Amino acid sequence: MTGRSRLILLHEDDNVFVVVSPIEAGDALMIGGGTVPAREGITVGHKIARRALGPGDKVIKYGAPIGSMTADAEPGDWIHMHNMKSDYIAAHSRGAGGDAL
Amino acid sequence: MISGYLRKDGRKGIRNVTIVAYLVECAHHVARRIVDKADSPDVHLIGFPGCYPNAYANRVMEAIATHPNVGGVVLVSLGCESFDRNALAETVRASGRPVELLVIQEVGGTAATIANGLAAVDRVRAAATDVPRAEMALSELVIATICGGSDGTSGITANPAVGRAFDRFVSAGATCIFEETGELVGCETIMADRAITPELGAEIEACVRKAERYYTVMGFGSFAPGNAEGGLTTQEEKSMGAYSKSGSSPISGIIKPGDVPPAGGLYLLDVVPDGEPRFGFPNISDNAEIVELIACGAHLTLFTTGRGSVVGSAVSPVIKICANPETARRMAADMDIDAGRILEDKATLGQVGDEIFDRVVAVASGERSVSEELGHHEFILTYKAFEPIGPACLPVRNTGARA
Numbered sequence: 001m002t003g004r005s006r007l008i009l010l011h012e013d014d015n016v017f018v019v020v021s022p023i024e025a026g027d028a029l030m031i032g033g034g035t036v037p038a039r040e041g042i043t044v045g046h047k048i049a050r051r052a053l054g055p056g057d058k059v060i061k062y063g064a065p066i067g068s069m070t071a072d073a074e075p076g077d078w079i080h081m082h083n084m085k086s087d088y089i090a091a092h093s094r095g096a097g098g099d100a101l
Numbered sequence: 102m103i104s105g106y107l108r109k110d111g112r113k114g115i116r117n118v119t120i121v122a123y124l125v126e127c128a129h130h131v132a133r134r135i136v137d138k139a140d141s142p143d144v145h146l147i148g149f150p151g152c153y154p155n156a157y158a159n160r161v162m163e164a165i166a167t168h169p170n171v172g173g174v175v176l177v178s179l180g181c182e183s184f185d186r187n188a189l190a191e192t193v194r195a196s197g198r199p200v201e202l203l204v205i206q207e208v209g210g211t212a213a214t215i216a217n218g219l220a221a222v223d224r225v226r227a228a229a230t231d232v233p234r235a236e237m238a239l240s241e242l243v244i245a246t247i248c249g250g251s252d253g254t255s256g257i258t259a260n261p262a263v264g265r266a267f268d269r270f271v272s273a274g275a276t277c278i279f280e281e282t283g284e285l286v287g288c289e290t291i292m293a294d295r296a297i298t299p300e301l302g303a304e305i306e307a308c309v310r311k312a313e314r315y316y317t318v319m320g321f322g323s324f325a326p327g328n329a330e331g332g333l334t335t336q337e338e339k340s341m342g343a344y345s346k347s348g349s350s351p352i353s354g355i356i357k358p359g360d361v362p363p364a365g366g367l368y369l370l371d372v373v374p375d376g377e378p379r380f381g382f383p384n385i386s387d388n389a390e391i392v393e394l395i396a397c398g399a400h401l402t403l404f405t406t407g408r409g410s411v412v413g414s415a416v417s418p419v420i421k422i423c424a425n426p427e428t429a430r431r432m433a434a435d436m437d438i439d440a441g442r443i444l445e446d447k448a449t450l451g452q453v454g455d456e457i458f459d460r461v462v463a464v465a466s467g468e469r470s471v472s473e474e475l476g477h478h479e480f481i482l483t484y485k486a487f488e489p490i491g492p493a494c495l496p497v498r499n500t501g502a503r504a
Binding site: 008010018019020021043044045046047059061062064065066067079080081084085086087088089090091092093094 | 252253254256257286287288291313316317321322324326328329331332333334335336337338341342345407425426427444445
């Protein structure tokens with residue numbers, strides 16, 4: 001890969017970055033002026049924490065809230081369905097079953 | 102300059118398609134065989150599968166059968182379904198288009214109707230070649246947008262690039278339509294701020310609230326497992342990305358399926374049914390939304406995808422804009438535009454927006470989009486119920502813009 005950043009910040013108010021080229025476990029992530037080793041592989045389009053986040057914190061992307069944290073995350077941690085949720089309608093994954101009731 | 106097909110109602114089309122329409126699922130096979138045997142890129146299959154009457158389905162079928170891209174129509178009825186075939190045939194005839202109606206039970210069954218239908222397609226196509234051509238200005242174009250198979254790149258690359266193209270088209274006086282209020286949950290207040298009147302802003306917020314409630318009753322948001330695999334975590338995150346397709350123009354109105362915008366500008370299509378949820382999910386898949394956009398007069402649809410959708414549409418061309426650079430490489434033969442280059446510093450949002458603009462003009466001028474070349478002519482229409490739009494929804498019409 002080229003030397004360009006693997007992460008982009010969409011809005012200065014955001015507390016997450018978006019991954020724009022694949023990250024492997026152990027890769028050095030440049031966050032907040034320092035570097036943090038990636039805990040796990042993270043694919044393009046996913047989010048990682050820009051700063052420490054805790055349960056109930058709003059996750060900000062595009063400068064707008066996109067849900068709330070349900071668990072703690074350190075800078076550089078992957079942010080997804082295991083540690084955040086919608087403030088509107090719950091998202092579902094494959095295997096959620098066909099019957100919403 | 103675009104050379105359009107001038108219809109008797111004054112509207113202009115960018116294609117001169119003959120449609121074969123089944124009026125109940127029981128006539129689907131016969132209609133499909135007619136289209137297969139006609140074997141032309143300009144003969145498309147549409148239809149409604151239900152046997153029970155539905156005002157929405159009638160309205161959408163009428164709007165599509167008299168769409169400016171349609172030159173002529175062959176209707177295929179079984180005979181006992183409740184769809185009012187004579188009224189639809191009359192509407193098409195009154196629009197100045199050639200129309201033929203085949204009733205399978207009267208013609209004498211499958212094989213006879215396929216043979217008669219093929220001859221009917223030939224006659225309709227021959228009659229439709231007489232349509233006059235006329236110069237078509239950008240301001241006469243109706244351009245729709247939809248996203249499908251979105252991922253975490255969609256809202257960064259392809260969607261805002263479509264927004265840039267939409268801004269250019271709206272400036273040129275064209276009509277642009279975005280939709281899926283269920284995918285705008287979480288954006289309602291910022292969207293309402295763009296409405297041209299406060300009353301319209303209140304209607305926008307109300308229609309997103311309606312969507313949120315409807316989807317909550319359904320038990321699922323407008324969110325597919327692939328969205329999550331692609332990095333999107335919540336409905337509102339997907340919404341923020343989807344919303345950027347609308348660009349930054351003021352929002353001129355809210356329309357519902359079958360409403361043709363009264364003047365140029367940016368419109369929000371409300372696709373979520375009114376009243377108590379009755380017939381299931383608002384749109385069971387992306388093509389159901391594309392059909393509604395076409396029923397609102399869309400000449401073509403800009404379809405952004407991150408995971409990689411392959412669909413096209415009957416009647417109006419679909420232009421594919423791929424958001425994710427990895428998908429763009431893997432599915433290059435299905436994409437018109439590679440917006441994933443933005444992530445790899447090979448193009449800017451503005452450049453891709455300009456490419457989309459140019460591609461729209463080329464496809465409107467007759468060049469086939471990739472999905473057209475591949476023969477994608479999907480169509481799906483199911484049951485819904487709508488109330489007419491309220492008086493605050495179209496301030497442009499109320500001020501007497503385009504006659």
